[in-house]
Amino acid sequence: MRVDLALIGFGNVARRFVRLLDEQRHRLADDHALDYRIVGIATRRHGTTHQPDGLDAALAASHVEAGGRLDEIAAPRATDAFEVIAALATSTAPLRVVVETTTLDIENGRPAIDHVDAALASGCHVVTANKGPAAFAYGRLHATAEAAGLSFLFEGAVMDGVPIFNLVRETMPTAAVQRFRGIVNSTTNHILTALEDGEAFAPALARMQALGIAEADPSLDVDGWDAAAKAAALANVFMDAGITPHDVVREGLGPGTAERAREAKARGQRLRLIASGARGQRPSVALTELAPGDLLAGLSGQANALILTTDILDDIAICQLGGDLCHTAYALLSDLVTVRRRAGASG
Amino acid sequence: MRVDLALIGFGNVARRFVRLLDEQRHRLADDHALDYRIVGIATRRHGTTHQPDGLDAALAASHVEAGGRLDEIAAPRATDAFEVIAALATSTAPLRVVVETTTLDIENGRPAIDHVDAALASGCHVVTANKGPAAFAYGRLHATAEAAGLSFLFEGAVMDGVPIFNLVRETMPTAAVQRFRGIVNSTTNHILTALEDGEAFAPALARMQALGIAEADPSLDVDGWDAAAKAAALANVFMDAGITPHDVVREGLGPGTAERAREAKARGQRLRLIASGARGQRPSVALTELAPGDLLAGLSGQANALILTTDILDDIAICQLGGDLCHTAYALLSDLVTVRRRAGASG
Numbered sequence: 001m002r003v004d005l006a007l008i009g010f011g012n013v014a015r016r017f018v019r020l021l022d023e024q025r026h027r028l029a030d031d032h033a034l035d036y037r038i039v040g041i042a043t044r045r046h047g048t049t050h051q052p053d054g055l056d057a058a059l060a061a062s063h064v065e066a067g068g069r070l071d072e073i074a075a076p077r078a079t080d081a082f083e084v085i086a087a088l089a090t091s092t093a094p095l096r097v098v099v100e101t102t103t104l105d106i107e108n109g110r111p112a113i114d115h116v117d118a119a120l121a122s123g124c125h126v127v128t129a130n131k132g133p134a135a136f137a138y139g140r141l142h143a144t145a146e147a148a149g150l151s152f153l154f155e156g157a158v159m160d161g162v163p164i165f166n167l168v169r170e171t172m173p174t175a176a177v178q179r180f181r182g183i184v185n186s187t188t189n190h191i192l193t194a195l196e197d198g199e200a201f202a203p204a205l206a207r208m209q210a211l212g213i214a215e216a217d218p219s220l221d222v223d224g225w226d227a228a229a230k231a232a233a234l235a236n237v238f239m240d241a242g243i244t245p246h247d248v249v250r251e252g253l254g255p256g257t258a259e260r261a262r263e264a265k266a267r268g269q270r271l272r273l274i275a276s277g278a279r280g281q282r283p284s285v286a287l288t289e290l291a292p293g294d295l296l297a298g299l300s301g302q303a304n305a306l307i308l309t310t311d312i313l314d315d316i317a318i319c320q321l322g323g324d325l326c327h328t329a330y331a332l333l334s335d336l337v338t339v340r341r342r343a344g345a346s347g
Numbered sequence: 348m349r350v351d352l353a354l355i356g357f358g359n360v361a362r363r364f365v366r367l368l369d370e371q372r373h374r375l376a377d378d379h380a381l382d383y384r385i386v387g388i389a390t391r392r393h394g395t396t397h398q399p400d401g402l403d404a405a406l407a408a409s410h411v412e413a414g415g416r417l418d419e420i421a422a423p424r425a426t427d428a429f430e431v432i433a434a435l436a437t438s439t440a441p442l443r444v445v446v447e448t449t450t451l452d453i454e455n456g457r458p459a460i461d462h463v464d465a466a467l468a469s470g471c472h473v474v475t476a477n478k479g480p481a482a483f484a485y486g487r488l489h490a491t492a493e494a495a496g497l498s499f500l501f502e503g504a505v506m507d508g509v510p511i512f513n514l515v516r517e518t519m520p521t522a523a524v525q526r527f528r529g530i531v532n533s534t535t536n537h538i539l540t541a542l543e544d545g546e547a548f549a550p551a552l553a554r555m556q557a558l559g560i561a562e563a564d565p566s567l568d569v570d571g572w573d574a575a576a577k578a579a580a581l582a583n584v585f586m587d588a589g590i591t592p593h594d595v596v597r598e599g600l601g602p603g604t605a606e607r608a609r610e611a612k613a614r615g616q617r618l619r620l621i622a623s624g625a626r627g628q629r630p631s632v633a634l635t636e637l638a639p640g641d642l643l644a645g646l647s648g649q650a651n652a653l654i655l656t657t658d659i660l661d662d663i664a665i666c667q668l669g670g671d672l673c674h675t676a677y678a679l680l681s682d683l684v685t686v687r688r689r690a691g692a693s694g
Contacts, residue, residue, distance in 0.1 A: 020659075024521045024659075027521040028521060031520070031521060032520065032521075161659075161660050162660070162663050163514065163518035163519065166517065166518040167510065167514065167518055170513065170517040170518055171510035171513040171514055171517055171518065171681065172510065172681070173378070173379065173680070173681055173684035174371045174374040174375060174378060174379075174680065174684070175677075293645065293647065295642075295645060295666065295668065297645075298640065298642060298644075298645040300640065305664075307668065312367075312371075312508075312673065312677050313508050313509070313667075313669075313673075313674060313677060314667070314668060314669025314674070315668035315669055316509050316665065316666065316667055316668065317652075317664075317665070317666040317668060318663065318664070318665050318666075319642065319663060319664040319665075319666065320660075320661070320663055321642065321654065321661060321662035321663065321664060322660075322661025322662055326659065326660075327660060327661070330522075330659050330660060333520070333521065334518065334519070334520055337520035337521070344691065
């Protein structure tokens with residue numbers, strides 16, 4: 001079955017995604033009867049292009065990385081994200097998917113939410129690695145997608161490529177999540193691990209920036225906003241909370257954090273930034289001292305983990321023991337396969 | 348869509364399963380359009396029954412628990428497992444599912460494998476909590492099921508209700524598992540945790556038997572056979588290994604284990620029974636000293652965890668932080684929903 005894709009945002013994650021698609025082209029075709037074409041790319045700073053017969057996205061990625069603009073590759077038939085989405089909507093492919101990877105705006109989740117709205121209104125499925133849509137508007141967007149018979153998926157929004165939303169939706173039928181508790185921000189976990197060992201804050205943050213793991217604006221990590229957006233998304237999806245990241249009780253790393261982390265470690269404890277939530281309560285992101293037997297206390301460096309408590313199973317945890325951009329790109333691929341699976345055997 | 352079920356084996360897990368089904372009846376109907384009836388139960392020691400119009404399995408469970416026989420509830424129309432499967436095959440329900448929960452036979456996986464064969468030959472799907480079929484004959488049974496358009500599912504065979512096989516199949520598309528490493532036997536992990544704290548072997552084992560978590564024959568746990576069967580199933584499913592538990596390099600708990608566990612803990616290490624495998628190598632089950640930073644070293648008591656390394660993602664781990672019979676029953680329910688999902692929207 002042919003799937004036409006438009007990419008809204010073409011940063012590190014999206015460029016890794018198009019290369020991963022190329023690498024997995026044969027498995028996607030053989031295992032999932034998924035034959036994709038990329039027909040449009042919209043960026044804020046590197047131009048925009050739409051080619052209804054498909055374009056070489058890996059070439060476009062290299063061109064952008066070399067400082068070029070997309071409109072230099074071919075004459076653009078669309079000049080912004082909304083025009084690219086409108087153009088995708090005219091495709092005759094049985095599945096049309098908008099791949100949204102713009103950066104998180106922590107004020108209100110826009111324009112990512114507008115991109116999702118435009119896609120759904122045009123009959124296009126949406127897969128996104130942006131936390132904004134699920135963190136600010138999950139209930140409304142999910143209902144809109146359902147009513148239109150479309151998918152709105154965002155596996156990459158929390159713990160990158162490690163399945164969280166898919167885990168619950170696809171493998172835990174009839175179970176309801178009652179509580180969650182986890183380490184969901186790699187940058188702050190790496191910094192806390194460094195601080196407790198007596199390192200300074202700045203070089204630890206710089207390492208995460210050099211790896212492309214810290215947010216473009218690192219205060220989103222350090223002040224707990226990234227974790228708060230993830231906590232809001234988890235609460236919205238698993239508990240119908242209907243909240244935004246601004247409703248999350250939030251704490252970040254501050255001037256006194258290094259001393260607290262060192263003192264905790266000296267006592268055999270670990271200071272970690274824990275995101276947690278429970279049905280009917282406001283989620284929180286808080287620096288928390290963990291006892292050594294706690295699974296989350298054993299996570300060092302960039303590792304992430306989420307513990308889910310459901311009404312049927314006891315606590316189960318899923319952990320990401322490494323972390324790089326490929327994970328987020330893989331989450332987009334995984335969501336794309338879900339869109340394809342939902343379309344059934346036809347085509 | 349109506350689903351008729353026959354239960355082969357009616358021990359603790361199967362009796363918990365029928366009660367869980369009753370508890371989840373409304374969610375199964377509302378969320379999955381799954382309307383089940385139990386039409387047959389076969390046991391070795393408590394009689395056999397088949398009632399084509401459905402029977403009250405919760406009542407049957409209570410009757411058996413009070414020492415009664417199934418053939419006292421209603422005149423049996425089938426006298427053994429194979430007759431019950433043959434009778435299920437005559438049902439006009441659009442989905443017919445054999446729920447296999449007999450105990451593991453570590454010599455050759457029979458008669459569980461024969462039950463799976465009989466079910467598939469009769470056009471019935473199979474869900475099983477028995478490790479034998481996947482550990483001894485996965486490749487052949489999977490191919491038989493595929494050719495017949497039927498499901499052969501066994502989520503409960505490893506880590507009870509925590510999704511392992513579903514995790515990879517449903518949420519990790521195009522990824523190939525290269526290695527696995529984990530703690531997959533609750534009884535030996537509980538005993539090792541007790542031994543390292545200076546407790547004796549016998550009372551620790553007795554606690555696991557009292558909870559119904561140790562195998563009926565506890566030597567299957569203690570000698571590493573249960574873990575070996577799980578390692579064989581993982582290698583067969585994820586790596587097309589085509590092996591049996593007898594091909595697994597196996598170590599169990601022995602007379603010297605207590606001292607090793609205490610000495611390891613005194614040095615800050617942990618002695619754990621680790622099941623591991625890699626593509627192209629024989630899997631193993633071995634007592635292994637773990638450094639404190641190892642995720643598996645932090646698992647005490649009955650906790651289980653499995654770390655998967657795939658070609659796309661780095662290591663990811665999934666952990667079961669508690670453990671009881673309900674988990675295995677939930678795995679059967681989860682597999683039943685998978686059978687229903689695969690049947691699509693019709694009905």
